[in-house]
Amino acid sequence: SAVISQKPSRDICQRGTSLTIQCQVDSQVTMMFWYRQQPGQSLTLIATANQGSEATYESGFVIDKFPISRPNLTFSTLTVSNMSPEDSSIYLCSSTLQGAGGSFFGQGTRLTVV
Amino acid sequence: AQKITQTQPGMFVQEKEAVTLDCTYDTSDQSYGLFWYKQPSSGEMIFLIYQGSYDEQNATEGRYSLNFQKARKSANLVISASQLGDSAMYFCAMREGRGNYGGSQGNLIFGKGTKLSVKP
Numbered sequence: 001s002a003v004i005s006q007k008p009s010r011d012i013c014q015r016g017t018s019l020t021i022q023c024q025v026d027s028q029v030t031m032m033f034w035y036r037q038q039p040g041q042s043l044t045l046i047a048t049a050n051q052g053s054e055a056t057y058e059s060g061f062v063i064d065k066f067p068i069s070r071p072n073l074t075f076s077t078l079t080v081s082n083m084s085p086e087d088s089s090i091y092l093c094s095s096t097l098q099g100a101g102g103s104f105f106g107q108g109t110r111l112t113v114v
Numbered sequence: 115a116q117k118i119t120q121t122q123p124g125m126f127v128q129e130k131e132a133v134t135l136d137c138t139y140d141t142s143d144q145s146y147g148l149f150w151y152k153q154p155s156s157g158e159m160i161f162l163i164y165q166g167s168y169d170e171q172n173a174t175e176g177r178y179s180l181n182f183q184k185a186r187k188s189a190n191l192v193i194s195a196s197q198l199g200d201s202a203m204y205f206c207a208m209r210e211g212r213g214n215y216g217g218s219q220g221n222l223i224f225g226k227g228t229k230l231s232v233k234p
Contacts, residue, residue, distance in 0.1 A: 037157075
């Protein structure tokens with residue numbers, strides 16, 4: 001299994017500010033995924049991050065709001081920009097080991113915007 | 115249409131008994147993967163078990179087994195000998211073979227989850 005370290009684990013932020021979430025994988029992976037889980041809801045894919053190319057965003061998510069970096073094969077960041085209380089969610093990064101079945105997640109970032 | 119359906123918003127089970135969490139899926143792909151995750155109140159997603167669409171045997175991992183019925187498009191999770199620590203949200207998920215990036219590395223599509231409560 002892969003070990004995915006995500007930080008911060010939680011944060012309380014003021015509206016209008018931005019938060020950058022970091023995700024580190026202990027092995028090289030092709031794709032990393034960022035998900036959002038709003039309170040009481042399931043996980044929704046925000047975007048897919050490939051190394052060396054622009055992230056691919058799902059419908060309803062835009063780069064200006066959720067810029068993503070993927071500087072190498074083991075690291076990615078997601079920024080939640082110009083936050084509002086509606087951005088209060090758990091944000092999770094994930095990746096899949098090539099050839100293996102399992103998809104693994106970081107510990108999640110519980111974000112509260114006040 | 116939902117791709118992953120979990121019809122049980124909440125379930126109760128007595129400690130030491132077995133419980134089955136239901137999951138049905140919808141895909142036209144021949145190659146896909148099915149997953150179950152446990153999410154405790156801390157929010158982390160804990161990978162439990164994986165079943166590939168071409169796997170002939172049902173997957174098992176310790177107390178977890180996946181009852182895979184391909185013709186019925188169901189992938190139910192069976193937890194044997196429930197423990198108090200099993201109380202959590204459980205999510206069924208699918209990775210389609212052709213997704214945005216196809217193959218074995220695509221993103222997951224999640225069901226709405228089932229909240230399992232284990233009673234002492």
